[in-house]
Amino acid sequence: MYRSILVPLDDSGFGEHALGIALGIARRAGARLEFAHVHVPMSPRQALAGPPLDAGETTKREAAYLQALLGRVRSAGVECGAEILEGAIVDALLRSIHDRAVDLVVMATHGRDALQRAWFGGIADPLVRRSGLPVLLARASDDAPPARWEDGFTEILVPLDGSTLAEQVLEHAIALGTPGFTRYTLLRVETPLPVVRPYAPIANGADLAVTIRTRTAAEAYLAGIARRLRARRLEVRAEAVIASNPATAIVEYALAQPVELIALATHGRGGLSRLLLGSMAERLVRTAPAPVLLFRPGAKVGSVRRTRRNGFRLAGPVGLP
Template identity: 45%
Template sequence: MTPSGEFRVTHRHHMLPQRACHPGSGLAGSPLSARGGFCLELLLEPKHPEIDHVRDIDEVVRRRKAAITEWVKHRHCFTAGWTAGTARGCRVWKPRSLRLNFEFNLECYDQELTGRLEALVWSNRRRETAMYRTLLVPLDGSRFAEQALALAWSIARRAGARLQLVRVHTPQIYVEGMALLADTLDQRDREQELAYLQGVEQRIAALGSVAVGSALLDGAVADAVQEHAASCGADLVVMTTHGRGPLSRFWLGSVADQLVRKLAVPMLLVRPEESPPELGQEPRWQHILIPLDGSDTAEQILEPALALGRLLAARFTLVRVVPPLVNLDSAAAQSASGTSQPVLAQLQAVQDQQQAEARAYLERQAERLRSQSFQVQAQMLAESQVPAAILEAAAAQQADLIALETRGRRGLGRLLFGSVADKLVRGSTWPILVCGPRESGGSSH
């Protein structure tokens, strides 16, 4: 049975009296033992203990200790002690949980400490989660844009990643000759926008588990977000797209549209919902559909999609659509009026070969992923309308997310705007994970 990878992290803390620090910490007589301190305890427990367990406890502790120690030093905090083991300190009593204890001086106690420690403990739970270390969420001050926060928070918590919130300041246009008033109003707008970002940041920090920061940017919105994504090392951009249902013509030229064209990192486009999940709730995304076309370029979506699916404990469906060469039923009807039967037979043979090759290609990809413990199924579709066929497959398979490259077999230096990728992004009612290829490709397997 495939591990789900879903764990819950709980924490509690208690104050340490003077000279009551951990006996093995070597702090006897130190300033910390004289001042007292506090102990933070983190407990990792699998949500599905029948199939999950915390593996290699010593290795997890060894990896995390270095990261946490470095962070503590950066904070000018002095760590008093480190202990790890299963509940009650007995590994045979509860082998599927991991308990970590940290002792710190009083000056270190704040909400950020708890959240950052939880994030650091989570960050190497699985090697696959290392792809997502920083998630960027563009906001514009509306509740509409904030619908991306619940999913971004969930992904960041599971991956041990940091959330970076951004908003782009756009100066208002005022009547000529009102420069002084314009400057005053612009400063007021900036203060309000900063206060908004800080408020959202505080809401996320209050949940714990995820480290969060924010920045107010200047410039053209898409350019500013793109530059900040590069400067902060964002691995994933999560944002809400406008409009319920399929995107309208207003998608053209929108910020999301521009970012899909420009960003070199994956972008998760979240569709607004009538009843969106509250911040702190866990979205239940269990099925990811991945369209492929047989090219190396299209396969570049697999890495970010698999990393996301691992975090969400999702299963996958690989889809390839092979348009028919000709409507053979119609051609057969015309054969009575003189169409060559050998030509029809040859077309049928070529078409059968193409479909067989597509099935074999999908099965090779599926087997490769199954060998990595992913739950994968493959589906070849013989349809003339490729985008419509993919969307129908997503509906029939009850997919929760579609993941695709923005360029495929014919992606020679340009986004396939008006092509399969664009029609899927514009016509889908599902959330979409998109990513432009990092280098040109096009060889068929």
């Protein structure tokens, strides 16, 4: 399913926190890794803060970093290429996605709260909305080594909300798993329905009855999806929970289980539809104990301003100099 995987990088090494995951996926899928570094020119304020930097030297340093990285990846047996772009970051990445026929994006997210919020709102969120591709986000930590899943994900959590749109993430979750190795957990979070009535001793009983019916319907829905997946010889389990906050419920479930990836669609209905908007999506990515795959069903690549390239294209099959 995946033949070309884009890994956005900067020259600080931060983006390499997603490299282990990307390498593992590329090996299992036989995919090519494409690295993209967006060169951001100095702002006027940065220019005033110190002596001007030689643009040519900066580009050479960036190219040297990417060339060394390509050598490491090729030595691991994965075909790869790299490119340095200029322009607005999201537009540059979207152009690279289009030009290189990318079908999956794997990128690191900042571990610190302030940087995380700025990064998510300015880069990850618009990339998910405008690319039409699944975007796998791996949270980086200042004091932890890059994550590695060389053998694949053993447990993938897939939250669903009952809509066919949300179900479209299933094929991407399956593609990231390994038959006979990965277990898929289908999770449906239902918010309790308020019962408005004058106070009466039986009010709590009525609430309980509504909750039981809601959970039973959710379990029946998940059982149907699970049967379809088991017919494909996949290991599947299903869980339905009642919670007032879907994001918190997903995170708490992932913390209590050996979840290694959370895969969900950013459009659906009800709780998940409201959840995956703006700050709520950012909070899920920031607090989840595992990487998060976000996919917006039906999204099409939006308008992209022309991106200027500086001429550096570092590519070639494994074994070539």
